Amino acid sequence: RRLGAGAEAPLRPPAAADPGRLERTFTLRSSEGFVDTFGPALLDRLAREAPGVRLRFLPKPDKDSTPLRDGTADLETGVVGRSAGPELRAQALFRDRFVGVVRDRHPLAKGGVTPARYLGARHVAIVRGTPGPRGPVDEALAVSGLVRDVAATVGGFASALSLARATDLVATVPERHTAGLRSGLSAFELPFDVPPITVSLLWHPRLDGDPAHRWLRGCVREVCADQSLAMNASAPSDGTKK
DSSP, X not given: OHHHHHHHXXXXXXXXXXXXXXXXXXXXXXXXXXXXXXXXHHHHHHHHHOTTEEEEEEEOSSOOOHHHHHTSOSEEEEOOOTTSOTTOEEEEEEEEOEEEEEOTTSGGGSSOOOHHHHHHSEEEEEOOSSOOSOOHHHHHHXXXXXXXXXXXXXXXXXXXXXXXXXXXXXXXXXXXXXXXXXXXXXXXXXXXXXXXEEEEEEEOGGGTTOHHHHHHHHHHXXXXXXHHHHHHHHSOTTSOBO
């Protein structure tokens, strides 16, 4: 019966949800930074429109699609990679770029940051799960035969920024995704080209026609769009942020 219901769900015609009458808990799996940056606005909207809805945020230590397949998670945010299940649905939320982040007293907090100055500093790298292929920053440096001096490796953005806050290590992180974590830190534009990333919303196709799930997906998309517009409006013209 359960398999039959799961197979039938994507074929149901979409219906409208009544958020004010919903009594349901949704599980959202996301990387560090998303909850800090977008969570408050999302929860505020749900409190106004659907007071009976609860959100359960789960950490995302890897890109395994199993939680979406088995129903452990209702939604997931992140960059769609090769390891993502081919059956998953995905919709872009926002584009992001990498920036360097240091504490205010760091030498790179003042003056123009050149490739030589960036590579002359020590860095904290972020590796999720078991060590694998190089990330976008190291891939971009490798094109020019360059390697940064990685003094520490951590599993998430929050840990990397905590080390940057307390030491002279440089953390290189997605700008918008980590906006809620970078308070009191200095960010600078990278002195080399790193391709931007697209953060997307992912879900399993069996939930496509679920009215409540469709409504929540719309809320997440609109909150991310509103927050991104606000970040663009407040960003200095030289690309440097505090």
